[in-house]
Amino acid sequence: MTYKEKLQQASKEARAAVIGLIGTIIVWIVLGFGVYATGIVIGSTPLWIITGLFGPFLFAIGVAVYLAKVVMKDVGLDDIEPIQADAVKGDAHVAR
Amino acid sequence: MSQGNPFALIPVIIFLAASLAVAVWVRMRTARGNYDFVSEYFIGSRSLGGFVLAMTTIATYGSVSSFVGGPGQAWLVGWGWVYMAGVQVTALFLLFGIMGKKMAIVSRRLGAVTVIDAIRARYKSDAVANISAVIIVLFFVAMMVAQFVGGAKLFEAVTGYNYVVGLALFGIVVILYTTIGGFRGVAITDAICGVLMIVGIVVLAGGILSAGGGFSQIMQNITATNPEMMEPLGGGQMPIGLYVTQWLLVGVLTFCLPQSVVRCMGFKDEKSLKNALVVGTIICGIMMICVTALGVLAKGVLPGTLADYGNSVDNIIPQAIVQTLPSWLAGIAIIGPIAASISTVSSLLISSSSSIIKDVYLHYQEKQGKKVSDVRISRMSQVFTFAVGLLVFVLAVVPPSVIWKINMFAFGGLETAFCWVLVCGLYWKRANATGAIWSMVGGTFVYCALMAIGFKPFGLHQIVAGITLSLVLMLVGSWIANRNNATAAEDYDEVFFPA
Numbered sequence: 001m002t003y004k005e006k007l008q009q010a011s012k013e014a015r016a017a018v019i020g021l022i023g024t025i026i027v028w029i030v031l032g033f034g035v036y037a038t039g040i041v042i043g044s045t046p047l048w049i050i051t052g053l054f055g056p057f058l059f060a061i062g063v064a065v066y067l068a069k070v071v072m073k074d075v076g077l078d079d080i081e082p083i084q085a086d087a088v089k090g091d092a093h094v095a096r
Numbered sequence: 097m098s099q100g101n102p103f104a105l106i107p108v109i110i111f112l113a114a115s116l117a118v119a120v121w122v123r124m125r126t127a128r129g130n131y132d133f134v135s136e137y138f139i140g141s142r143s144l145g146g147f148v149l150a151m152t153t154i155a156t157y158g159s160v161s162s163f164v165g166g167p168g169q170a171w172l173v174g175w176g177w178v179y180m181a182g183v184q185v186t187a188l189f190l191l192f193g194i195m196g197k198k199m200a201i202v203s204r205r206l207g208a209v210t211v212i213d214a215i216r217a218r219y220k221s222d223a224v225a226n227i228s229a230v231i232i233v234l235f236f237v238a239m240m241v242a243q244f245v246g247g248a249k250l251f252e253a254v255t256g257y258n259y260v261v262g263l264a265l266f267g268i269v270v271i272l273y274t275t276i277g278g279f280r281g282v283a284i285t286d287a288i289c290g291v292l293m294i295v296g297i298v299v300l301a302g303g304i305l306s307a308g309g310g311f312s313q314i315m316q317n318i319t320a321t322n323p324e325m326m327e328p329l330g331g332g333q334m335p336i337g338l339y340v341t342q343w344l345l346v347g348v349l350t351f352c353l354p355q356s357v358v359r360c361m362g363f364k365d366e367k368s369l370k371n372a373l374v375v376g377t378i379i380c381g382i383m384m385i386c387v388t389a390l391g392v393l394a395k396g397v398l399p400g401t402l403a404d405y406g407n408s409v410d411n412i413i414p415q416a417i418v419q420t421l422p423s424w425l426a427g428i429a430i431i432g433p434i435a436a437s438i439s440t441v442s443s444l445l446i447s448s449s450s451s452i453i454k455d456v457y458l459h460y461q462e463k464q465g466k467k468v469s470d471v472r473i474s475r476m477s478q479v480f481t482f483a484v485g486l487l488v489f490v491l492a493v494v495p496p497s498v499i500w501k502i503n504m505f506a507f508g509g510l511e512t513a514f515c516w517v518l519v520c521g522l523y524w525k526r527a528n529a530t531g532a533i534w535s536m537v538g539g540t541f542v543y544c545a546l547m548a549i550g551f552k553p554f555g556l557h558q559i560v561a562g563i564t565l566s567l568v569l570m571l572v573g574s575w576i577a578n579r580n581n582a583t584a585a586e587d588y589d590e591v592f593f594p595a
Contacts (some may be wrong), residue, residue, distance in 0.1 A: 003201075003205070003338035003594055004594045004595075006197075006201050007198065007201060007202075007592075007593075007594070009197065010196075010197035010198040010201055011198070011523065013193055013194075013196070013197050014194040014195075014197075014198065014523065015192060015195065017189055017190055017192075017193025017194050018193075018194070019191060020186075020189060020193065021186055021189075021348065021411075023345070024185070024186050028182065030184065032179050032328060033328055035497060036328050037325070043312055043315075044315035044316045044319065045315055045324055046175075046311045048328065049175045049178075049179070049326070050177075052179045052182065052328070053178060053179060053182050053385050053389075056182055056183075056185055057182065057185045057369060057381040057382075057385060058257075060185035060377055060381060061185075061374070061377055061378055061381070063189050064188070064189045064373050064374045064376075064377035064378075065191055065374055065375075067192075068371075068373045068374050069370075069371060070371070072197070072366065072370055072373075074366045075197070075201070075366070077200055077201065077204060077365060077366060078206050078365070080201060080204040081205070082204065082205060082206070082207045082469055083205060083206070083207075083590075083591065
């Protein structure tokens, strides 16, 4: 994988995370405000509290697992050759 | 001095002593290795594994306000506040998804060890880097003061010892272990703190549920006495505008907080990133939802009005601990919030130190062609870390009011300053130094000014105006600079946007 392809893969992962965010927001609205509108109560707890808290949480875990298992690809971080950029020359102590 | 309870004090002292011992152990271990000082002290030589990466990120993100101010507000408002706190489940997948791989790649390419290193390289501007350093230090100091105050107030309420005793006790320990252990020491103690935060939540949950007669009983009592607490809008106390702004403040925009982003530069390999992504999302969600829910459930054991508890929501969790747990168990329960406090302080402290020593001092020495010895850098870094810690300690001696508001103010300021600088820097090749400076300075200034006068445009939190203006200034500034210098727009960076 070239350096450019590594960055393209990182951009792909970022886009997937943003899509995951949008999905989580939708789930949060539907399972919170949406379920509240039904007025259902289980035991002494309104259903919206259960679905509104744990629904988005479980969805977020799903997003994280999907990102880690499907979207993220190993790009070989160890292969990246450091350059001596002028902009970080104050960093001479770091380059090894 | 007030009457203290030594049984409540012992677990805290053991915890603090253990944290200090870990930092000393890390220092001794790294001293034996052949590490470059700057890389080791400020980024732990990029060696964080998955679990430590997840826990240090959570411990940095989850502060004492997550344990004290947030649950206290939930006690006042009800389940709507917990529903709102649930937006934090996105924090880690956004951070590691958007910033994780990209920052890992460019920081390795650049040999960068701080966020400002990467910003300087991207915008090729010392001005952008210096402004970043100043903003980081100012907002970090505000956040650290809030952490110290929150931890010391809790300590006073639960152990019975004086506020200043608590402040001195864990203030000195956290300053010392950060100074000694550097980034690696901070990350490892953060991981321990993260685990202890969960222990604290479990212990307190046991106390509240037991004293309140169980979950169902508490819920029935709340329904009978405060039915509005069972509604998402909290009887008008949780307007939709508040949800929108909290989604921005503690949900969507947290991925660009510099203290979190720097962790994306410090992990060992991609397996660590993936593990941290999943483990971190699970633990962060459990922690933030459960700890805030405890605030509502505390209504079952603290049924009075706010005036009955000192007119501050910050007193609710300390009162719940004192009233529901025996003193020795109370000592264990407060380790959670104290761990949250010191883990955030340590991370901010090491980042502040790197901003000044690494990003300003070292850079200018190098620019003038001066070599600075590792011994001198080491000494200066540690002295500066200690000095900033001491400054925060002194500022915290006279405590400001409501902690979560200070914390949220600093969160908003950092997000306004860094969101578009980082996002556009990494993902928009036409972004340039002019846009970055306009965005950072203009957005932050307007945000702070609106906060100072208390004006909320359209009734929305000042973060909305700050972040919007910051984006507009980034776009306009970059466009103008590119228009005035047509070749600059094509002169893309080989590190960030290779041809």
